[in-house]
Amino acid sequence: MPGPLASLKVLDFSTLLPGPFASLLLADMGAEVLRIESPTRLDLLRVLPPHDQGVSASHAYLNRNKRSLALDLKQPEALEVIRSLLRDHDIVLEQFRPGVMERLGLGYEALKAINPKLIYVSITGYGQTGPYKDRAGHDINYLALAGLASYTGRADSGPLPLGMQVADVAGGSLHGVIGLLAAVIARQQTGQGQHLDVSMTDCAFSLNAMAGAGYLACGAEPGPEDQMLNGGSFYDYYRSRDGRWMSVGSLEPAFMLQLCTALGRPELAAQGLSPQPAQQQALKNELRVEFEKHDFAQLCELFAGVDACVEPVLRLGEAVRHPQVRARDLVKQVPRGDGSSQAQMACPLKFSGGLPEPRHMGAGLGEHTDQVLGELGFSAQRIEALRRAKVIV
Incomplete structure (x- = not known):
């Protein structure tokens, strides 16, 4: 069973949570996702506890069904590999601060010149423009600046640190996938790709929904425990x-x-x-x-x-x-590669045509490097030369 997104091939340059959760959804729905990972700057998700048989459970889940190519993007030879991949990978997902991909020679305009149909998705904290575009941030900061934290909590103790990452996942990941798929539909109609600028703060701001609508239209400023749904009623x-x-x-x-x-x-x-x-x-x-x-x-x-x-x-x-969770089949056994499996949360989307079964857990760093380069036509000698030059691992 190929899945509804089997025609999509994605180069995923992202790390940690927002980008990987987005590409996990794509991979679960059948897209071919290739992670481009740095061999010198480890994705911290790989070492995040808890660990199962020495592997981060979070990494094993968020990066299942994806292949891994370990490539040092600072090396000039790496551009040759990316150019080769762009012949048939026409979607790029990246999560660097604005300007980083441009400095590496991998910005949208540079890659668009190679493949005009390229859809290029950039997920950042504050977007590609504005005074905060180069500022560091985390989920708690995006929720604070978006106004959400101001009325989420108790009047006598203040905002609550939420147990899940709302801006990262509901903001960056889900909005990133929505925008990406909308760009795919537009490309089918026009033949042209485009650059999608996804700001986690922007998306979190839109999640104000009812409270935001009330403030903008009527000037009703929400506060903690003063709304029907935030503790201001018996709800x-x-x-x-x-x-x-x-x-x-x-x-x-x-x-x-x-x-x-x-x-x-x-x-x-x-x-x-x-x-x-x-x-x-x-x-x-x-x-x-x-x-x-x-x-x-x-x-x-x-x-x-x-x-x-x-x-x-x-x-x-x-x-x-x-x-209810069992009836909805929300936990799947995902192959490790050694004949055993790990329990993971399943893709929550239910298609009448079904989805492919999970293929494997998150891959080891560079686990598919030789396989991917071989598919691109690189000889064994060329691959070994790139490895000696530390372009790949």
């Missing part, structure tokens, strides 16, 4: 007697009535309809009392048969074993 988390948590999203009246009835307090349901902050806080206090009368297991059992938008806050290990 929140509630602690059980034994210190676990339940999520309550019973916004609609029918769901609210089922919630309160299940807790033995049906008279509270009418308070859920009040827009008054004082009424919402009073309701939250009542719900806290009711939830803390029960242990977590009792609450799970209580709400298992109640369609009230109330669900337990599961630990990751519990989520993996949840019947």
Whole structure:
């Protein structure tokens, strides 16, 4: 089964999380992804713990189904290899700061001259333009500057450091894939490629969605715990007697009535309809009392048969074993290459035509160098000469 993106061949110059997560989605959907890795500047994801049999679990997952070519881009001979690859690899994904690829002779204009159909995707923190384009940053900084962190947290303790990288993944990775595939469709119509400038801060800014729309149109500045969905209403988390948590999203009246009835307090349901902050806080206090009368297991059992938008806050290990996750086949066994396999999160997209099974975990540094160069027509002698010159490993 080739997958819906089997016609795409991607050169992936990215490291760490945003670019690799984007190219993972492409590879899972059948694209041929070749990682161009530095033999002298290690991708830190390769050493990120925890490790499984000496291999970073994160690297093994984020780089599955991709081949690895170890190439020193600072060496003049490396350009010859890239030019050869561009004959049939017409998508480039890179994640360097603005100007780095140009200094290496690998900027969009230089590569476009070799292949006019090239789609060139640049994922950066702040984009290719603007006063912050050369500034360093991480996910927490992009969320802060985009305004998201200002109303995500508790009024008395401030913003929360989130457990997953929203700007990196929802911003850079997912928007990068959306833009890339849109450029592929445009190329099918025009025959021309283009350069896609993906800023993780830009994309995080767009995730303000409802709060941003309200501010721009009406001047309504959101703050922590003052919106319906950020803790300003009963829509929140509630602690059980034994210190676990339940999520309550019973916004609609029918769901609210089922919630309160299940807790033995049906008279509270009418308070859920009040827009008054004082009424919402009073309701939250009542719900806290009711939830803390029960242990977590009792609450799970209580709400298992109640369609009230109330669900337990599961630990990751519990989520993996949840019947819904199992029914959706969200964990796959991925071959290691030695006959064994590693459990990994599956591609979440479900196509009626199916997807190819995972082929292999993230490859070793330069694992496919000789294979790739051989496919390009490089002789064994030429490959060995490049290795002696430390252009490849």
